[in-house]
Amino acid sequence: MRILMSACKQVVQPMVSFHGPALTNINMDPFFRRKDKVVIVMGATGTGKSRLAIDLAMHYPAEIINSDKMQVYKGLDIVTNKVTEEECKGIPHHLIGKFDPNSNFTANDFKNHASLAIESILERDRLPIIAGGSNSYIEALVDKHSEFRMKYECCFLWVDVAIPVLHSFVSKRVDRMVKVGLVDEVRKMFDSTTEAEYTNGIRQAIGVPEMHEYLHCEASGSNDDETQERLLQAAISKIKENTCILAYRQLQKIRRLQARRGWNMHRLDATEVFLKHQGEADQAWEKFVATPATRMVDKFLLNPIPSILPTEAIITPPRFFPRLCRQWLPQHGN
Numbered sequence: 411m412r413i414l415m416s417a418c419k420q421v422v423q424p425m426v427s428f429h430g431p432a433l434t435n436i437n438m439d440p441f442f443r444r445k446d447k448v449v450i451v452m453g454a455t456g457t458g459k460s461r462l463a464i465d466l467a468m469h470y471p472a473e474i475i476n477s478d479k480m481q482v483y484k485g486l487d488i489v490t491n492k493v494t495e496e497e498c499k500g501i502p503h504h505l506i507g508k509f510d511p512n513s514n515f516t517a518n519d520f521k522n523h524a525s526l527a528i529e530s531i532l533e534r535d536r537l538p539i540i541a542g543g544s545n546s547y548i549e550a551l552v553d554k555h556s557e558f559r560m561k562y563e564c565c566f567l568w569v570d571v572a573i574p575v576l577h578s579f580v581s582k583r584v585d586r587m588v589k590v591g592l593v594d595e596v597r598k599m600f601d602s603t604t605e606a607e608y609t610n611g612i613r614q615a616i617g618v619p620e621m622h623e624y625l626h627c628e629a630s631g632s633n634d635d636e637t638q639e640r641l642l643q644a645a646i647s648k649i650k651e652n653t654c655i656l657a658y659r660q661l662q663k664i665r666r667l668q669a670r671r672g673w674n675m676h677r678l679d680a681t682e683v684f685l686k687h688q689g690e691a692d693q694a695w696e697k698f699v700a701t702p703a704t705r706m707v708d709k710f711l712l713n714p715i716p717s718i719l720p721t722e723a724i725i726t727p728p729r730f731f732p733r734l735c736r737q738w739l740p741q742h743g744n
């Protein structure tokens with residue numbers, strides 16, 4: 411089903427009810443406006459958020475906004491596990507590999523840039539899908555940004571995987587990253603002449619500080635091959651351990667957001683996908699994640715317009731009012 415995004419806005423009710431003949435000549439348009447819809451894909455690292463966001467974006471007219479605090483920076487594509495051009499399948503991605511890796515991109519920066527990206531996507535009559543693991547960024551955007559909830563209606567999708575299964579997957583993923591060049595990638599940005607500093611920008615990414623001792627000894631040439639190999643293996647183990655800790659903390663944070671902030675998250679259990687191989691894993695993905703997620707988003711987008719509102723409120727044109735929307739709302743005369 412293809413859905414035109416602007417046809418799927420939710421009407422916002424005014425804060426105050428106006429009654430009586432004295433007010434009949436007042437233009438009520440500014441009080442009624444349609445809420446734009448935004449889909450937010452959450453989940454711990456490795457669960458398949460990016461895949462789901464791309465699957466959804468292939469189904470709807472949509473664009474993706476990255477909400478991973480390390481992927482916003484330029485560089486370290488392997489370490490930060492950025493989606494490749496091939497994986498993107500032509501879907502436009504925003505806030506990915508965009509910012510100076512030595513700068514500090516804050517939650518507030520994310521809030522500002524993501525808001526602009528959402529608006530630009532909506533102007534193109536597409537659905538904004540925010541996907542990434544940095545829950546503090548999502549929190550800053552959705553809950554600490556007073557305008558956001560007034561302007562947008564959110565559908566939260568949470569891709570979940572049982573922690574032991576996820577731990578085993580992320581460990582193997584680290585091995586794959588090493589195979590495709592993680593060490594070299596970090597080596598290129600390693601500067602043995604400066605003081606070790608891993609508290610700013612992309613250098614905080616898991617995979618960078620852990621490689622310090624290995625690269626430092628390599629640069630000084632003070633160790634034999636065997637000692638260097640031992641340091642490398644220790645660094646890889648530490649990367650695995652820290653990635654597992656990150657996954658666990660992200661999961662806890664999602665649960666906290668659900669419990670304390672009352673976000674209505676639709677949980678999609680992807681555990682089966684990780685227990686299967688190749689074709690069977692793809693089938694499980696369709697069955698347990700992609701299909702239910704699409705159903706949830708369909709429902710969210712087609713959420714019926716409340717009938718209790720006055721006709722004028724329903725037909726008030728939003729910023730853009732395409733043909734399909736007019737067909738749906740025949741009262742609209744122009």
Ligand code: ATP
Pocket residue numbers: 478479480481489490491543544545546547614615616617656660663
């Ligand atoms: P917190 O408030 O605890 O920072 P958060 O939701 O803002 O949580 P996370 O995405 O959980 O942020 O990132 C926490 C840390 O995990 C980052 O500072 C970084 O060290 C590491 N990290 C996060 N994403 C990645 C990534 N894609 N690649 C490598 N390391 C990452």
